[in-house]
Amino acid sequence: MSEVTHILDRVQQGDPRAAAELLPLVYEELRKLAAVRMAHEPPGQTLQATALVHEAWLRLAGDGQQDWNGRGHFFAAAAEAMQRILVENARRKRRLKHGGELHRTALTGLDVAQNTPDEQLLAVDEALDRLAVLDPVGAKLVKLRFFVGLTNVEAARLLGLPERTAKRTWAYARAWLHEELKRTL
Amino acid sequence: MNSTAPNNPEKEIFEQAFELPAGAERMAFVQGACGGDATLCARVLALLQTHETAEDFLPEEPKDRATVLLPITEKPGDKIGPLPAAREDR
Numbered sequence: 001m002s003e004v005t006h007i008l009d010r011v012q013q014g015d016p017r018a019a020a021e022l023l024p025l026v027y028e029e030l031r032k033l034a035a036v037r038m039a040h041e042p043p044g045q046t047l048q049a050t051a052l053v054h055e056a057w058l059r060l061a062g063d064g065q066q067d068w069n070g071r072g073h074f075f076a077a078a079a080e081a082m083q084r085i086l087v088e089n090a091r092r093k094r095r096l097k098h099g100g101e102l103h104r105t106a107l108t109g110l111d112v113a114q115n116t117p118d119e120q121l122l123a124v125d126e127a128l129d130r131l132a133v134l135d136p137v138g139a140k141l142v143k144l145r146f147f148v149g150l151t152n153v154e155a156a157r158l159l160g161l162p163e164r165t166a167k168r169t170w171a172y173a174r175a176w177l178h179e180e181l182k183r184t185l
Numbered sequence: 186m187n188s189t190a191p192n193n194p195e196k197e198i199f200e201q202a203f204e205l206p207a208g209a210e211r212m213a214f215v216q217g218a219c220g221g222d223a224t225l226c227a228r229v230l231a232l233l234q235t236h237e238t239a240e241d242f243l244p245e246e247p248k249d250r251a252t253v254l255l256p257i258t259e260k261p262g263d264k265i266g267p268l269p270a271a272r273e274d275r
Contacts, residue, residue, distance in 0.1 A: 109241030175232040
């Protein structure tokens with residue numbers, strides 16, 4: 001049994017420490033995978049977040065022995081890891097800029113994290129922290145959609161939400177985030 | 186998951202209204218459910234309006250899954266530093 005499989009078992013049994021152990025493992029695996037991939041690609045090449053997370057899942061959890069629920073915990077951790085990686089990078093770039101003052105951009109649309117301007121990405125990150133307090137499940141759905149690039153249906157399935165619940169939860173979280181960004185950006 | 190959901194009347198009213206067809210029936214429901222709380226009522230109606238109109242905002246399916254990637258500066262074999270500390274509000 002792999003280390004991650006073992007941790008996922010403990011997460012499902014309700015061990016609160018297990019969830020905390022999962023994140024660093026997933027985070028490091030994603031960074032390692034991405035670094036290896038980038039080393040083999042010509043400069044300027046891009047990687048797909050969704051494919052990367054799926055690959056990390058296969059490598060860490062093995063041959064599909066984990067059930068759906070275990071998968072959900074893993075992907076939620078991966079979304080969190082992606083969020084931290086991208087947010088750290090946006091912050092670093094902001095620090096490097098002279099003056100460092102915020103350059104606010106108008107909110108038009110939002111698709112996936114990787115093609116979102118840094119200032120908007122940072123605003124989404126902060127807003128999602130607030131949403132996680134009001135609506136933890138909705139925030140998880142948005143993270144899987146925005147940081148991993150899953151469709152909202154895939155994200156809901158991973159979290160084990162019934163279809164109607166998923167639709168309602170998604171609708172509220174999306175509308176809430178839009179209003180919040182309109183207010184802060 | 187619902188058993189641990191925080192108390193959030195705005196979300197509860199939004200989600201019930203969401204099940205109704207957009208229009209007079211939905212508006213009447215929201216006004217009734219907010220019980221004279223005009224701020225809450227305006228807020229829920231604004232969220233419903235956003236839901237109906239903001240099409241370019243997080244569409245259900247990503248338009249661009251394969252975009253730019255993760256900004257990775259390490260090379261294979263590099264030692265990777267510790268995970269950035271979680272913020273207190275996480």
